[in-house]
Amino acid sequence: MFQKQIPAWIPHYLPDPCQAEDDRPSATCALEEGLSPCHLLTVRIIRMKNVRQADRVSQTDCYVSLWLPTASHEKLRTRTISNCPNPEWNESFNFQIQRQVKNVLELSVCDEDTVTPDDHLLTVLYDLAKLCCRRKTHVKFPLNPEGMEELEVEFLLEESPSPPETLITNGVLVARQxxxxxxxxxxxxxxxxxxxxxxxxxxxxxxxxxxxxxxxxxxxxxxxxxxxxxxxxxxxxxxxxxxxxxxxxxxxxxxxxxxxxxxxxxxxxxxxxxxxxxxxxxxxxxxxxxxxxxxxxCPKTLDVRLGYSLCPEELEFLQKRKVVVAEALKQVLQLEEDLQMDEVPLIAIMSTGGGTRSMTAMYGHLLGLQKLNLLNCASYITGLSGATWTMATLYRDPDWSSKNLESAIFEARRHVVKDKMPALSPDQLSRYREELRQRSKEGYKVNFTDFWGLLVEACLGDERNECKLSDQRAALSQGQNPLPIYLTINVKDDVSNQDFREWCEFSPYEVGMQKYGAFVPTELFGSEFFMGRLMRRIPESRMCYMLGLWSSIFSVNLLDVWNFCNTSEEFFHRWTRERVQDIEDEPLLPEIPKCDANVLDTSVVVPGSWLSNTFRQILTYRSFVSEFHNFLLGLQLHTDYLQNGQFSMWKDTVLDGFPNQLTESVNHLSLLDTAFFVNSSYPPLLRPERKADLIIHLNYCAGSQTKPIKQTCEYCTEQNIPFPKYDLQEEGNHNLKECYLLKNSQEPDAPIVLFFPLINDTFQKYKAPGVERSPEEMEKGQVNIYGPKTPYATKELTYTEAAFDKMVNLCEYNILNNKDQLLQALRMAVEKKKLLKSQCSS
Structure with a gap:
């Protein structure tokens, strides 16, 4: 629906994987459409030697299972040879494959049991990019060199008589016919x-x-x-x-x-x-x-947008927003001349999570920015968890940032201090049950996070809210407000967050996964897709269900609790992970002619024991994870996906090198609150397509205030993402200043970051910048944010009026008291933008 189609009369072909590396075009992120021939693959399972015993009672009743999900979802298998340490099959299996996708064949050696489930002994992962056409490849996989265990297989790749296939790809994902x-x-x-x-x-x-x-x-x-x-x-x-x-x-x-x-x-x-x-x-x-x-x-046009560029609607918004930002910057910085459009820096407000605490504190921060006329300088606002409650409420009003926020804060205060027990009355619970039943009929997988969303709606409002995320486009139509982006992470069952996680961003225009360069219109999120085509449209979720998703604090598992207490997962990895052994350089494996340098190493995966598997399931099980239909379903990974620069930018977990286990192969996305990994919403702003010049970091963590910024710095360093270096010397929350300016002069593409920790420093003595408190007013400056008896614990949904007012006033004060730092950062951003313009023109 979004991509530009190439006219049929223009011959356009995708690169041949067997072409010499130097002759192949460099990988790009542009959308490509073209013809690519299919090939026939014959796999002959010849024999095994010295098969390990699955138990001590008898020899293994051995068979080999073949799975190539890019050619067929069906698993094929050889016959079973009983009680034989050296079984010989000589059975052949045929597949039709497309060499523009990453084909990894899984050969699983199993022991057949009549009473209990078959024992899975090991799996060989073999990248078929190693094969060349019209040439037999004879391989002996060394499964256990010490025991001389090996699997002998023969491969033959030939041209298919089928006509070439039309493919659409962004260099990472491939949509097939x-x-x-x-x-x-x-x-x-x-x-x-x-x-x-x-x-x-x-x-x-x-x-x-x-x-x-x-x-x-x-x-x-x-x-x-x-x-x-x-x-x-x-x-x-x-x-x-x-x-x-x-x-x-x-x-x-x-x-x-x-x-x-x-x-x-x-x-x-x-x-x-x-x-x-x-x-x-x-x-x-x-x-x-x-x-x-x-x-x-089926029509070639896709309903999933494949591409890393921003969608046309967001680009149009940014052009409109630049006019507003340029005018605001001229007024705030008292510039003598108007800024040209290519001199306007991209400024973003980045908030973290923290339940009602983050919702309340964000109102205070935004009020302070509004009083300094800095809200009109920002083009984006990103948030997660409780910060999304504030964002979703504000964007119900298309002109919220141009109106005095004090009325919105008063309304939020009314709901935060009210009794929450009526939201759990029998009548309300009955209504929730009926709504969830209707949601299930529409085609959604309903769980406790949906109930949590309904509860949040009842606690923060007076009536049912019919608004949807796509309705927030009205607040962006003239560029009158910053563009809101909400962030979650996608995870997998039975897998640690450290082994697999993917950023998933939500805006009023699109929902997408930046690692894959795949996006769908917001109103279609939750609908069913296949190979990039819309199969079944499901009504868009009401906003309350999205709030339940973005703040799904009940999705915690035992491993998350372990990580909160101990940052090391060495124990978990040692006792519960499958053992993966690289056998690429083993002497028993013959030299194989490689047509493509972008191949995965051949690996042997040995599953864990029954005990370790059970232990892993207990640690990683999530009772209340939010599941939505996967809009990547059916799409396949390009053969060069690992070398794609855009994918590599976000390639940060173990499973990224195992294409058969990535997201395109699962029916549902499993989405969590981002705070389960890192409590910040930076990733949407670090995309090269957005390239924020200045990020105002508003922190609402309950624990260490410096931890989110430190984690982000470390993550960006590991991923080679331009970002300021972490140089804060303070430990914990002691002796923190109200504002920190972070920059990296050695990295011109790194954004400037203005970091506001949630602390109570000079506010104790000053009720406004430069205005001291009287002795009678000193109590209003005592804000207990972190103590054991703090009223702002993440689990608290209800505050007293005094507690609410103190938090809002504190955050407003911290912004106003650091006006000079904010103006300095804005000037630096403008100067940086002008310098970049002059360098480009010269």
Missing amino acids: VSSLEVHAESRRQRKRGKKRDFLVTVTESFEHTQRISQHLEPGCPKPACFHYPKYFQSQMHVDLPRSQWSCGNHLSFQLCCCGVHKKISPVCQPLHCLSDSQTVTLPAGENCELHMKSTP
Whole structure:
């Protein structure tokens, strides 16, 4: 829907992986569309030597399972050879592969058991980019050199007779061709009413997989069942009867009883790769029924935007916002001349989480910035957790930043101090139950975080809020407010946050994952997608459910608790991780001709024991994680995805090197509060496409105030992301100043950061900058933020009026008291922008 299509008359081909490295075009992030041939892969499992024993009772009953998810979701396997340490199979398996995607074959060695589940002994991960066309490759995988255990396999790659496939890629994700299969059943002659027969139709590899269709009895064309499947996968259509209509016999061939006589219906199994586009094919399904099917290509236009650039709507907003920012900067900095559009710095407000504390404190900070006319200087506001409560409330008003915030603060105060028990009354709980039931009917996976969102709505408002995230576009239509961006992380079950996590950003325009360069319109988030195409539209979530997601404090697991107490995961990794051994340089592995330098090392993965697996599941299990339909489903990783600069910028976990385990292969995203990893919302602002010049960091942590900025500095250093160096010497929250200016003069692309920790320093003696408190007013300056009896604990939803006022006044004061630091940072940002302009022009 968003990308620009290349005219069909322009020949455009993707690079050949077997082309010499020096002759290949450099990887770019531009969207590419072109033709690429498919190849046929033959894998011959020859034999194994010295197979390890799964138990001490008998020799292994060995078989090998093959899984290549980029060619088929079905797992194939050899026959089982029992009680043999040196089994020999000589079995061949065929796949049709696309070499523009990262094909990693998984060869799993298993021990078959009759009573208990089969034992998984090990898995070999083999990157098929090592193979060259028309050349047999004979490999002996050294599985255990000490025990002389090895697996012998032969590979043969050949050209496919199928026509070239049209691919769309951004250099990281690849969308392949999809076809739509329409199927309907029709009676050959009129049947009696009540004799209508239903069929279960399964199309392997398709998005829908299985559907029930009814035999059409009346004249006319019935509405067909529709299946969407990748055209170049080895899909098949299978037809079966529901169990309720079985009458004697088995499901391999239908048996129907008619007047006591068994009539067999031959099974229907139709390969789809041989179907011509738009040609109707008729198949018999018993004596009186026919199946009609027709395959047509799906439109090439995608509903998922693949690309790392900002969406057109955001670019348009930034042009409008620059006019507002330029005028505000001229007034605030008392500039003699107007700023040119390419001299306007990009300024952002970055907030952290902390429940009601962060919501309340953010109101005070924004009020202070408004009084200094600095709100109109910012182009972005980012937030997570409780800060999103403030953001979502403010953006219900399209002109909130131009109005006095004191009225909004008064309204927020009314809700924070009110009794929250009515939100848990029986009537309210009954209403929540009905709403969650309706949400489930719409197609969402409902869990406790949805209930939490409804509870937040009841606690922070008086009535049901029908607003949605996409409705906030009204507050951006004229560039009148900063653009809000909300942040979460995507995680996996049974995996530590340290081993896998991905940033997921939400704006009124788009929801997307910056690592993959994949985005969907905000109103389509939660809908079902396949291979970049919209399959089923689900109504957009109300804002309360998004608030529950962004502040999902109940998604904690035992490993998070461990990390909060101890930053090291050495114990967890040592006892619960699978053992991964690189065997690329083992002497038993013969030299293999490599056509592509961008290949993964061959690895042997040995699963953990039953005890360690159970322990890992206990530690990583999350009862209340938010699950949404995965809009990356079906898309595949480009063969050079690891070398793509945009992907590498956010490649920060173990699983990034295991393409079969990344997000494009799962049905649902598992989204958490970002604070479970780091309590900051920097990542959207560090994208090169946004490239913030100045970031105002508003901190609301309950613990160490310097920890989020330190974690961000360390993360950016590891990822080679331009960012100021961490040079704060203070420990904990003692002797902290109200404001810190961080910059990196050695790195021109690094943003300037103005860091505001949440502390109570000079506010104890001054009620306003330069205005001392009287003895009677000293108590109003005593704000207990971190003590054991603090009223601002993260778990607290209700404050007293005095506690609310103190927090708002403190944060407003800290902004106003550091006006000079703020103006200095703004001048530096303007000067930096002008210097960059002069360097570009020269």
